[in-house]
Amino acid sequence: MPKKILILGGGVGGVVAAKRIAERIRGRVDAEITIVSDTDYYLLPPLLVNIALGDIEPSKAQLPLSMLERRGVKFVKAKVTKIDPDNRVVETDQGKFNYDYLLASLGVDFDFQSYNLGVGYHNYTLDGALKLRDALRSFSGGKVIIFTPEPIYRCGVYPFEFAAQLDTVFRKRGIRDRVDITLIHPFEKPIQPLGPEAVKITEEVYAKKGIKYIGSIKPDKVDDKEKTVILANGEKYKYDLLIVVPPARLPKPFEGTPLITDTPTGKWTAIDVYTGRSLKYDDVYLPGEHSMPYIGLPTAGVPVHFTALASATVIAGELLGEPIEPAQINAMTCAMDYGDLGMMFNCDVKLDLTGNKAAWVGSCYSILTSPLGRLIKDLFYKTWLATTM
Incomplete structure (x- = not known):
């Protein structure tokens, strides 16, 4: 048999x-x-x-x-x-x-039920990506919020990338002066797990692009009738276009x-x-x-x-x-696309076989910060797809 x-x-x-x-x-x-x-x-x-x-x-x-x-x-x-x-x-x-x-x-599984995230757009499924594409094409200005209510979700760098990518897209369309971009996230500082170097670069990019970051948040819910993201401390943020990052379950x-x-x-x-x-x-x-x-x-x-x-x-x-x-993982290379800038960070991974854990936070460092990084990321994904099967 x-x-x-x-x-x-x-x-x-x-x-x-x-x-x-x-x-x-x-x-x-x-x-x-x-x-x-x-x-x-x-x-x-x-x-x-x-x-x-x-x-x-x-x-x-x-x-x-x-x-x-x-x-x-x-x-x-x-x-x-x-x-x-x-x-x-x-x-x-x-x-x-x-x-x-x-x-x-x-x-x-992607949790769109908690916090009423189902009223927002996302790109975590093919159908979601197509709907978000249509929404972005018809968007002509207003307040854009990227709402990440919990720290565990697919692809940790995604919301930080996407905020910067939207800035580039809206600039190319000539409507950036009519758009406010805000990222709401549980981390105190943007992309914090990758360490102080990544935080510094990202904060500088956001300052240059005029992207607002609201960190250390505890979420309450989305009120779609009022077009508002409400935090547990009572703070409210109005939106015209809501993009959500669903928690992983x-x-x-x-x-x-x-x-x-x-x-x-x-x-x-x-x-x-x-x-x-x-x-x-x-x-x-x-x-x-x-x-x-x-x-x-x-x-x-x-x-x-x-x-x-x-x-x-x-x-x-x-x-x-x-x-x-x-041959288990001993390093993770993270390539990021910030719209007009590419970043690549390497994180050394140490396996603690006694404690059954993989440690990587605190061991990340930049290996490239250049527009070239965007091309490398693009080539990596296309090559990976072409050789998968």
Whole structure:
């Protein structure tokens, strides 16, 4: 009987893992690799910004997951509804799947219900990016607010980038003098986790561009009738265009399972920092954004990418009977587009295997501050997409 390797999620973690396992075991192990996703395409999330800004069409940001079949990976379009690790079963709207190894990388759910965020625009889904694109095209002036109510959300640098990018877009359209841009965020200072150098650069950029930053906030709600963002201290900020950054939440298929644990930042899946393996099940790996807060990493593609590679390496090694030490993340490079300026920061990552944490805050430093940084970021994403499958 072939070993059944079931991969949940057609995002960066699932695709990277499927590709790595298939490469390592093909022709050497009798195994079936199946990837399950509720969409039939892989979408590179950072390019949703480019879609919202009208730089590219959606087709330039996605690839069909069926392309993995040429590597011997079966693709099934289905929505995962329940994970039962005790019985090695995953339920979907297209039936049940059994497995010998499970690798789940389901991203995070976006919470638009809290704080009444659903009334704002966003670019966290393809549909959301297209609606934001239309709203920006028809916007002719007024108060723009980017509202980030909680500190854990997908891609930590996004709101800081987007504020600066909007400044550039409105200048090119000749309406910047009719637009106020305000970023409301929980961090005391902009982009604070990347350290004082990043804060200083960003504050200088915002001062030059006339972007207002309101930090250390505790949110209350959005009153769309009054077009106002209300903070817990009673402060109110009027808007004509509201762009929201939804908090990240645990994906629903994990709810009620032994795979999760309570943390100070919410419920997340618990993994080994080195391998991405579940702390409770040796046959389950969880290299997704839903695990990153547990081990101290940001909910972003780079740490998911490396953790998925580590998980895939361990699975392939066990199947081959050749255990291999995984090469887990030791640095994160963050490329930022500030509209007319590019920044690149590197953060050294130290794995504390005893404490099961990855430490990176306080170890970030600039490696480039130049318009060239924007080009490097653009080339990186396009190259990554072109070589994914």
